Amino acid sequence: MVYNGIGVRIAGTGSYLPEKIVTNHDLEALVDTNDEWIRARTGIEERRIAADDEPSSALGAEASLRALDAAGMVPEDVELIIVATITPDKIFPNTACFVQKRIGAKNAVCFSVEAACSGFVYIFSIAASMIQTGLYKNALIIGTEKLSSIINWNDRSTCVLFGDGAGAAVLAACEPEKNTYVCSKLGSDGNYSDILHVPGGGSCCPMSQKVLDENLQYLAMSGQEVFKLAVNSMVAAASETIEQAGIEVDAVRWLIPHQANTRIIKSVAKRLGVPEERAFINLTKYGNTSAATIPIALDEIVKANLVNAGDYMLFVAFGGGLTWGANLIKWQ
């Protein structure tokens, strides 16, 4: 919807996946798992793992340059950079500043948002709102993760699920009739903060020998509990967003869900009444890349010409926090 007479459009998209592919069979050598279990329970076949000298900002910078190129912009044009990540290069400064430095976007204001797998949906809504106020004319928004840096490679219940990657989009102010951004619905519930988290290394449990001895520096998750909450929250966020826009679910050409598990995606699509073939799935190739899943999927859809002017696309995500949310886009 248009506010202050300012439309918001997606001017360009980009993504970057590290070169190294780790298959399910490769993981059989690390932990007591097998390709059949991973495919059946998650849908994942392989994931990408970043090199030692590729922190989240390096992945994000590459995706950003590709998005800027698609938008016909140079880094100096960028007014605002927002990064969504739970694997920052350092505790501080924020990862958006590192991306800024890497790409030379010297005129941008930079900050990061920590909303786990919902991160991109959050920053899409934040950046669009900041453009709608007239404060900024454009924003480079990036979901980037090096989850391999917080994974316990001896824990089969988590290490098979995640991967590294980045996706970016350039949002820009435009004429109202070219508006792409329809609306968003975001939600959070801190009461569930312990079911998907990194227990140690922060200010409540600073890094120590004890943290290392007990593996508290790694991602920990109550998988089944997260699964149920993921389906319910994604269905609610998607339904409320569609209702807010006043459209029918049949009008949604692409449901672009957070890529954690094909069973979650199929269940969300079924409950929403979206045909399975309209729910985009690429987790087979990349696993769960947290804040990066949706912008990577968006870039793949755009680059493969799978979306036409007038098509609605619904991003919907769920993650640690808990956080969840949806953005509705009408492609132009």
Ligand code: UT7
């Ligand atoms: O990004 C947002 C957050 N993440 C998610 O949305 C993930 C949500 N959760 C899930 O996707 C699923 O809960 C998982 C894929 C994590 C797990 O699937 P599940 O069907 O819930 O399996 P489970 O945890 O109930 O485990 C079933 C069995 C257990 O063995 P027993 O106790 O039945 O003997 C596990 O020990 O599978 C075992 N198991 C494995 N076996 C082979 C757990 N991990 C593995 C593994 N390989 N990697």
